Amino acid sequence: MFRIVNERLAWWPVTFPGVSEDGSVIENRIELRFRILDDDEFPDFLVKLTDVAAMANPAIADAAASGEAPPAPSVLAARLLSPIVRDWRGVAAENGEALSFSEDTFRLLLRQPGVSGAVGRAYINCRNATPEVRAGN
Numbered sequence: 001m002f003r004i005v006n007e008r009l010a011w012w013p014v015t016f017p018g019v020s021e022d023g024s025v026i027e028n029r030i031e032l033r034f035r036i037l038d039d040d041e042f043p044d045f046l047v048k049l050t051d052v053a054a055m056a057n058p059a060i061a062d063a064a065a066s067g068e069a070p071p072a073p074s075v076l077a078a079r080l081l082s083p084i085v086r087d088w089r090g091v092a093a094e095n096g097e098a099l100s101f102s103e104d105t106f107r108l109l110l111r112q113p114g115v116s117g118a119v120g121r122a123y124i125n126c127r128n129a130t131p132e133v134r135a136g137n
Contacts, residue, residue, distance in 0.1 A: 032086075080120075
């Protein structure tokens with residue numbers, strides 16, 4: 001039976017390429033707990049997701065006009081993605097210990113190369129119930 005709930009949440013894999021200390025190319029894999037936006041909320045999110053430049057340009061212009069430095073890309077990504085990400089699994093600190101999810105630690109994750117785009121793609125796949133496509137299948 002399908003349940004109508006106020007806030008639909010789902011764990012979903014997020015993969016992104018990386019480079020290990022020895023120079024090997026690796027695939028990083030974490031899981032994020034997404035808040036699945038309803039059909040009334042989703043169009044606004046999709047516009048922001050597909051046109052990040054539109055989101056960045058006003059912020060950059062505002063910063064330039066005020067003489068301040070423009071917001072960092074991770075700040076802009078966090079503004080866009082924070083409303084849909086509630087938790088994570090598989091993220092560790094430099095010492096290897098599990099890292100708790102928070103606004104600050106999520107922004108640290110978003111500073112890593114390729115992560116913000118991977119999060120956006122994973123969210124779209126999650127919302128559309130598109131299974132992960134594996135290489136060789």
